[in-house]
Amino acid sequence: MEQTTESENKFDLTFEGAMARLEEIVRKLESGELPLDESIRQYQESMQLVKFCREQLDKAEFQLEQLSIEHAQADANGSGEVEGA
Amino acid sequence: MEQTTESENKFDLTFEGAMARLEEIVRKLESGELPLDESIRQYQESMQLVKFCREQLDKAEFQLEQLSIEHAQADANGSGEVEGA
């Protein structure tokens, strides 16, 4: 059930939200003010956030790649016409 | 349905409007201020705008060329008469 909650959490989570949360956690961890178990929980969360962000980034890069290719093709066709004209 | 909306959108869109929008998107993308997924959406839109602008330009060039040819022909006939007179 915990797993599910996390997943839902991630589902709603934006990349930027995750990054912001990550920032907060890193800051807290760096401050060394957290209790041990809290540190571990936060560290754990940070790992999940990193994973989530990395995935999002990969997905985004892939999409951009795709778009770039599509557009390059469309362009090639388009410019071909123009130069031929 | 999305496709249709876009088409309608483009129908109302002028070249200049598209260019302005494009400029705005490029600026936003360059600033790095957009959320990641928004970046991708904007990039996608910008690609369509580029395509639309190119099409408009091609169309314009074609029209100008036609007009220029028509005029050159009319001129050739016209000047012929004048020189003959």
Added chain:
Amino acid sequence: MEQTTESENKFDLTFEGAMARLEEIVRKLESGELPLDESIRQYQESMQLVKFCREQLDKAEFQLEQLSIEHAQADANGSGEVEGA
């Protein structure tokens, strides 16, 4: 119908009006401030104006030619008398 309107337009148009309009259009086109489609419309109009002006000039030249011929004949008759006096 458009053709008719243009023709009527030209009917009212003087050579000078056409030249002034032409100058204005060229200036606007050169300024690069016109929207693309407006540029094309203006270019179209400029071509029609050039044609109209050219026709007017040709007509004027033809009339002058005619007058010159008429006058030369009249002169030949007339000047004969004068020089004889």
Added chain:
Amino acid sequence: MEQTTESENKFDLTFEGAMARLEEIVRKLESGELPLDESIRQYQESMQLVKFCREQLDKAEFQLEQLSIEHAQADANGSGEVEGA
């Protein structure tokens, strides 16, 4: 009809008037302020005026008129002598 009007015009026209009109037309034409078609109309008119003046000069016959004087004895004699000269 236009021809007739011009002829009538000429009929009323004095040599002096014609010369003045001619001068005016030449001045206007040289000023370059006339529209093209008006220039040609004026030029046409100027040619007619020149023609008119030449004709006037060519066809004119000198006339002497002597006013009668009741008391003057030499009246009839004087004018007779002059016209004979």
Added chain:
Amino acid sequence: MEQTTESENKFDLTFEGAMARLEEIVRKLESGELPLDESIRQYQESMQLVKFCREQLDKAEFQLEQLSIEHAQADANGSGEVEGA
């Protein structure tokens, strides 16, 4: 029953709380002001606290171990994709 109470106790107890308590006990013991039996009781308590802390630390170490492994795996996958892109 005693065992249960301790567990409950421990349940509420944080590592940091336990350490603080331990610190306090040490101070008391080192002050030499405690009666012997009290010393022994405190000693006994301190030993339980030590046990609790040790367990906590062991648990933390285990969790960290786990996270480290997970992360290393995720990283290996993730970075592989990214670098391939």
Added chain:
Amino acid sequence: MEQTTESENKFDLTFEGAMARLEEIVRKLESGELPLDESIRQYQESMQLVKFCREQLDKAEFQLEQLSIEHAQADANGSGEVEGA
């Protein structure tokens, strides 16, 4: 019954109380003012007190040793894991 009283006595008795009583008895015995029987009673009491104290101390030592063993065992296990990590 005496035994019980002692035990009860001892029950209430703290190590420190016992030591204080011992001190007092020693002082009294050293003063030599006590009648023999009283001396003997006191001496006998001192013996019991010594025994009580000894027991108390033994108990404490036992605790120390006991935990020491436990700890050594736990340590052996724990440190093994930790160092292995």
Added chain:
Amino acid sequence: MNEMPTTVEQQQATVVTVTELNLMIKRRIESDPSFVQCHVSGEISNFKHHTSGHMYFTLKDETSRIRAVMFAGRNRRLRFRPEDGMRVIVIGSVSVFDRDGQYQLYVDDMQPDGIGALYVRFEQLRNQLQSEGLFRADRKRPLPAFPRRIGVVTSPTGAVIRDICTTVERRYPLAKVILAPAQVQGPEAAKTLVRGLRQLWSLEEPVDVIIIGRGGGSLEELWPFNEEAVARAIAQSPVPVVSAVGHETDVTICDYVADVRAATPTAAAELVVPHRRDLALQLSQANMRAQSAVYALVRTYGQALSRIEQRPVLESPLRLVAVQRQSVDYLESRLREALRRPTRLADKRLQMFESRLARIDLHQHVVRSRHRMDGLEGRVRESLRRTVIRMNGQLDKHIGKLEALNPLGVLRRGYGVVYDANGVKILSKVKDLPAGTRIQIRVEDGTVKAEVISDGTDDRVGEQIRLDI
């Protein structure tokens, strides 16, 4: 002679030099208007025409004479040669020739007497009309450029009309000459001249210009043209008037009043009408000017149109698009550049977090905690251990003392302690030990049970022994 000094003395205050006196006289005379422009009649004598051109003579009558001078600038216009004995009327001013102290008449004009009276009238009329402003330049009207009808007031039989007709016919036959016949000399002449002028004005079709004149003659012959009536008629003329009276040297009042003065009738006609040759030339020029102007206009317009047509934007309209295309290309290239930016930025940031996370060593945290805990544990144990040792020490001390203080320690020296049968109560008094009492005796190495055999007696030995010690 004797009186001289006094006279001289009397006049001492007002002594002047001769020069000054002559100057005073000169000023006095010249300031008197009756000596200015006065008409004087007399007979010439002692006439001398000096080589300088000046004329010196004496003017005299039966009873008197005056010296006169007429400077060259004045006498050049004389229409007769003055000579001795000639009666003349002169116009001039009296002044003093200060070198000689002589007053003399400075002659401006001179006429032979007889006509001299007429001359005076002429001058008077001329002054009169001039003062009325009839000769003013601004009254002079321009002649019409192309007169249709030219009125001429002159003798129908004279050469004047003939010359005018010939000239007009030759130069400008378009103009019609209308002759108003008039007598040009004699007593009736002025009247007929005025009538002629009026006739010409009142024609149904008015004339455009009038020439009035006659041929040359004596002053008397020309006199009608000096008559006031004629002059005023000319001044009243609604059309410009050209006077052509006599020869060039003859000046009449008419000439002053007329809008233009011509030297001769032919000259008058030439002034009044243009020459047809000039007109033909003018017409040709006008024609040429109009033509070149209109051709120039068409050419200029043609050039202007060509220039417009050659403007780059019209000649190559694709430029219009080219600029925009560049903009699109530019934006697209920027877009491509920006493509990876968001992910790259995000990636960089994420990497930063990762590296910061990597630096966070929770393990170390645990290790430190463990150390701290171990430390605390050790301290607890050490503390307790020390307490136990200390307490043991204290206890041992007590025990040591107690060992020495064992009240039964004396037993080792041979003492014994008597207890009751139960071994509880110490019995140290004889009275407590009646015979038969069961007792326990504790000695060094144990306890024995015994029974008192006999009652004891008071024994002080023990005391003594104790005291001995």
